[in-house]
Amino acid sequence: MKLTFSPASPFARKVRIAAIETGLIDKIELTPAAVAPAQPNEEYSKITPLKKLPVLILDNGEVLLDSYVIVEYLDELAGGGKLIPTSGAERWRVKSDHSLTQGMLDSMLLCRYEGMVRPEPLRWKGWSDDHWNRAWAGMARFESKPEVLAAPFNIAQIGLVCVLGYADFRFADCGWRKAFPKLDAFYQKMMERPSVKVSVPPPA
Amino acid sequence: MKLTFSPASPFARKVRIAAIETGLIDKIELTPAAVAPAQPNEEYSKITPLKKLPVLILDNGEVLLDSYVIVEYLDELAGGGKLIPTSGAERWRVKSDHSLTQGMLDSMLLCRYEGMVRPEPLRWKGWSDDHWNRAWAGMARFESKPEVLAAPFNIAQIGLVCVLGYADFRFADCGWRKAFPKLDAFYQKMMERPSVKVSVPPPA
Numbered sequence: 001m002k003l004t005f006s007p008a009s010p011f012a013r014k015v016r017i018a019a020i021e022t023g024l025i026d027k028i029e030l031t032p033a034a035v036a037p038a039q040p041n042e043e044y045s046k047i048t049p050l051k052k053l054p055v056l057i058l059d060n061g062e063v064l065l066d067s068y069v070i071v072e073y074l075d076e077l078a079g080g081g082k083l084i085p086t087s088g089a090e091r092w093r094v095k096s097d098h099s100l101t102q103g104m105l106d107s108m109l110l111c112r113y114e115g116m117v118r119p120e121p122l123r124w125k126g127w128s129d130d131h132w133n134r135a136w137a138g139m140a141r142f143e144s145k146p147e148v149l150a151a152p153f154n155i156a157q158i159g160l161v162c163v164l165g166y167a168d169f170r171f172a173d174c175g176w177r178k179a180f181p182k183l184d185a186f187y188q189k190m191m192e193r194p195s196v197k198v199s200v201p202p203p204a
Numbered sequence: 205m206k207l208t209f210s211p212a213s214p215f216a217r218k219v220r221i222a223a224i225e226t227g228l229i230d231k232i233e234l235t236p237a238a239v240a241p242a243q244p245n246e247e248y249s250k251i252t253p254l255k256k257l258p259v260l261i262l263d264n265g266e267v268l269l270d271s272y273v274i275v276e277y278l279d280e281l282a283g284g285g286k287l288i289p290t291s292g293a294e295r296w297r298v299k300s301d302h303s304l305t306q307g308m309l310d311s312m313l314l315c316r317y318e319g320m321v322r323p324e325p326l327r328w329k330g331w332s333d334d335h336w337n338r339a340w341a342g343m344a345r346f347e348s349k350p351e352v353l354a355a356p357f358n359i360a361q362i363g364l365v366c367v368l369g370y371a372d373f374r375f376a377d378c379g380w381r382k383a384f385p386k387l388d389a390f391y392q393k394m395m396e397r398p399s400v401k402v403s404v405p406p407p408a
Contacts, residue, residue, distance in 0.1 A: 037330070045338075049341035050308070052307060064296060073296055089266075092266075093266070095276070096266075103270065122326045126242030129242070130241055138254065141253050
C-alpha cells in the first residue's frame with residue numbers, strides 16, 4: 001500500500017501513528033506529495049479530486065480517503081479494536097471525540113491559510129478569530145475531560161496529539177501549554193510512544 | 205434524541221435523510237440552530253466547540269458529532285448495515301466515497317463563505333476557484349462511476365444527494381446537470397424517495 005504523505009500534514013501524521021501502532025507501517029510506502037491552496041496539482045488531483053493529504057492507495061489501485069477512514073481500515077486489517085472500541089457507549093464517545101479533533105484541525109489549517117498563505121491585503125480577522133476560537137474551545141473541552149486523556153490509547157487521543165503537535169508547529173506562540181496544563185502533561189506522556197515521537201513535524 | 209438543525213445545512217440534511225431511511229426520525233427532535241462564520245454563538249459553542257451543524261444530543265446529554273458519526277450511530281441503532289455495508293471491499297468503497305462527498309461539501313461551503321459572506325474587498329479568487337474545482341472534479345469522478353450511482357441505497361449516495369442539492373441551492377447557475385447527465389438522472393431518481401424530497405433546501 002502507498003500513503004500520500006507530507007511530514008507537515010497533521011492528517012498524514014495521524015495515519016502514520018496509527019500504522020505504527022497497529023504494526024502495519026512496514027506494509028505502507030510513504031509517498032511524498034505537496035499540496036497548497038490556490039496552487040494546482042493536476043497529477044495529484046487525478047488521485048483524489050479533493051487534493052488533500054493523505055490518501056491510501058491499495059495494491060489493487062483503489063484509493064481510500066480520508067484520514068479517519070484509513071485509520072478505521074488499518075484497525076480492521078490489524079484485527080479490529082486496536083484504536084477504535086468495537087462496541088458500546090465508549091465506541092461512540094471515542095468516535096465523536098475524534099470528530100472534534102478533526103474539526104479542530106480543519107479550523108487550525110484555515111487559520112494557517114488565512115494568516116500565512118492568503119495574500120496579506122485579503123485577510124479577514126473575523127474569520128481567523130472564529131476558527132482559532134473553535135480550536136481553542138476544543139482544547140478547553142479536552143482539558144476538562146481527564147477521562148479522555150487517561151483512556152486506553154485510541155484514535156481520539158491520536159487526533160488530539162496531532163492537534164497539539166500542529167499547534168507547536170504552526171502556532172508556537174499560542175500558549176496552549178500554559179493555558180491547558182493537563183493537555184501539556186498528556187502530550188508529554190504521549191511523546192514517550194515511538195509512533196508519536198518519530199512523527200513530530202519538522203522545525204517550521 | 206435532539207438533532208441541531210437548519211434546513212440550509214447539507215450536513216444536517218444528510219442526517220435527516222438517514223434518520224428517515226432507518227426509521228428513526230420519530231425519535232429525533234429537530235432543534236433549530238443558526239451558525240455563521242465570524243459570528244459568535246456562545247450558547248451553541250457550549251454544545252460543540254466547533255460551532256457546526258448538526259450534532260446529535262443523546263437522552264443522557266452526551267453530544268455526538270460529526271454528521272458521519274451520527275449516521276453510523278443511527279445505522280447501528282437500526283440494526284446495522286442499512287446505509288453502510290458491514291464488511292468487505294464494498295464497505296471501504298462506500299466509506300471512502302462518502303468521505304469524498306464530505307470533502308466536496310466542505311469545499312462548496314468554503315466557496316459560499318468566500319463569495320457571499322466574506323467582505324467583498326477581501327475575497328481571493330484563487331481560493332474559491334481551487335475549492336470549486338475540487339467539488340467539480342468530485343462530481344466528474346462520480347459521473348464516471350455508474351456502479352456507485354446504481355448501488356443499493358447507501359451513505360455515499362446520501363452524501364452525493366446533499367452535494368447536488370447544495371449545488372442547486374447555492375450555485376444554481378453552475379450547470380452541473382448539463383455537465384453531468386448521469387448525476388442528473390441519479391438525482392431525479394433519488395428525488396423519488398420521500399426522505400430526499402422532504403429535505404430539499406428551501407428556496408435560497
